Amino acid sequence: MADNKCPVHGNDMPFDEEYWHAPFDTYAQFHEQGPIHRVCLPDGIPVWLVTGYTEVYDALRDQRLARQRKYAGADYTNQLPPEGLAQSRLVMEDPPEHTATRRLVNFGFVPRRMRLLKPKIHELVDELLDDIEVKGANGAVVDLMDVFCAPLPITVVCDLIGVPEEERGHIREWGELVFSGKLVNPQGIGEAMARALVARRTNPVDDLLSVWAEVKDDDGNLLPPEDLSHFAIIMFAAGYDSTMGMLSCSSIALMQRPEYAARLANADDDELHKLMEEMFRMYSPTQRGFRRFAREDLEIAGRRISAGDTVLLSIGAADRDPGKFPDANELDFDRSENKHLVFGRGPHACPGAELARIENGVALQRLFQRFPNLRLAVPAEELQWRESTLIRLPLSLPVTIS
Numbered sequence: 001m002a003d004n005k006c007p008v009h010g011n012d013m014p015f016d017e018e019y020w021h022a023p024f025d026t027y028a029q030f031h032e033q034g035p036i037h038r039v040c041l042p043d044g045i046p047v048w049l050v051t052g053y054t055e056v057y058d059a060l061r062d063q064r065l066a067r068q069r070k071y072a073g074a075d076y077t078n079q080l081p082p083e084g085l086a087q088s089r090l091v092m093e094d095p096p097e098h099t100a101t102r103r104l105v106n107f108g109f110v111p112r113r114m115r116l117l118k119p120k121i122h123e124l125v126d127e128l129l130d131d132i133e134v135k136g137a138n139g140a141v142v143d144l145m146d147v148f149c150a151p152l153p154i155t156v157v158c159d160l161i162g163v164p165e166e167e168r169g170h171i172r173e174w175g176e177l178v179f180s181g182k183l184v185n186p187q188g189i190g191e192a193m194a195r196a197l198v199a200r201r202t203n204p205v206d207d208l209l210s211v212w213a214e215v216k217d218d219d220g221n222l223l224p225p226e227d228l229s230h231f232a233i234i235m236f237a238a239g240y241d242s243t244m245g246m247l248s249c250s251s252i253a254l255m256q257r258p259e260y261a262a263r264l265a266n267a268d269d270d271e272l273h274k275l276m277e278e279m280f281r282m283y284s285p286t287q288r289g290f291r292r293f294a295r296e297d298l299e300i301a302g303r304r305i306s307a308g309d310t311v312l313l314s315i316g317a318a319d320r321d322p323g324k325f326p327d328a329n330e331l332d333f334d335r336s337e338n339k340h341l342v343f344g345r346g347p348h349a350c351p352g353a354e355l356a357r358i359e360n361g362v363a364l365q366r367l368f369q370r371f372p373n374l375r376l377a378v379p380a381e382e383l384q385w386r387e388s389t390l391i392r393l394p395l396s397l398p399v400t401i402s
């Protein structure tokens with residue numbers, strides 16, 4: 001961890017070039033120092049970073065840590081979306097409002113819908129792999145982000161929600177700008193979603209927008225298009241970016257460990273589920289949960305957190321805590337206990353966990369069945385990584401298939 005200090009607050013600033021490339025080395029140093037740390041983000045905002053497994057596990061359910069901006073102290077100055085959006089819901093709500101919103105979102109993930117999605121995901125994966133076979137013929141280098149890791153989750157989540165075909169072209173670019181903190185106004189996409197929603201009210205189909213279009217609030221009113229288009233935006237940001245990161249980080253690891261790739265490629269359904277849990281623990285791109293603010297003074301691991309302080313729960317660090325997982329930085333497909341926190345827990349736990357398990361399992365297994373000789377076309381150290389403390393992924397992933 002480089003020895004950078006925040007010029008304003010004097011705290012360590014661990015999120016630097018070294019971290020973007022190898023966050024797990026930084027976490028190993030944090031684990032040596034303790035379970036909670038006072039640090040500054042790259043934009044100088046001071047935060048408590050919780051890295052210990054037990055502390056992250058408990059804090060994920062701690063209702064004294066709130067999402068609503070009104071609980072933030074004056075030192076939390078971030079105005080980037082979704083912070084500044086007037087109608088921000090779901091990720092920016094706390095119970096009981098969050099509970100009602102979450103019920104609407106959960107409609108999208110009922111087992112029946114998941115069962116219907118599975119064969120579609122198989123089909124889509126196979127189409128993408130056919131395309132890769134053509135583009136990667138004769139040793140040609142292809143960018144796995146462009147041909148696989150991005151288009152698969154974008155299509156899956158857009159189908160699930162019902163994002164119109166004509167709006168899908170900009171989604172990856174839009175997501176990249178939002179997640180690297182460069183997009184200030186994503187309203188264009190919100191307006192497109194609102195238009196699609198109005199269309200569903202006259203012509204419903206089997207997607208989430210159609211379900212939401214019919215929902216009424218406690219007073220019997222249909223929900224306003226602005227609210228619902230906002231859910232859609234959160235859903236596809238949460239749903240595709242995370243999976244794009246998971247597919248890319250996992251592919252890099254498996255390309256470097258052909259014997260693990262072969263075991264995953266040949267696994268039956270039960271075995272695949274077990275192997276994927278370890279892949280999630282090791283290579284989940286979600287480095288931390290969404291920011292939380294202390295509603296009142298409280299203590300975590302003996303450190304005093306004041307009301308208004310910002311708290312970041314580092315899921316990436318917790319899942320590699322050597323106090324919880326023996327040989328935490330080793331990929332171990334035979335790990336007997338694997339209670340990772342990849343999908344969070346408590347009221348904001350990931351509603352898409354089952355979909356993510358299906359989608360990533362099918363995609364990685366088929367990828368390495370079809371291309372057992374898939375390899376990086378550049379040394380791993382040369383890959384460029386997104387500068388995000390939230391979701392980790394390489395900006396491009398040059399590979400060869402034979």
Ligand code: HEM
Binds near residue numbers: 240315343356360
């Ligand atoms: C590898 C894949 C994924 C990972 C690792 C992941 C991880 C997470 C985590 C850790 C949270 C909770 C964050 C917190 O409490 O601060 C979360 C929330 C969420 N995830 Fe996922 N997710 C994945 C895929 C998906 C998919 C496929 C969808 C939907 C299509 C989705 C939709 C959401 C939504 C809407 C939330 C916000 C829930 C709320 O605030 O109530 N995720 N995810």
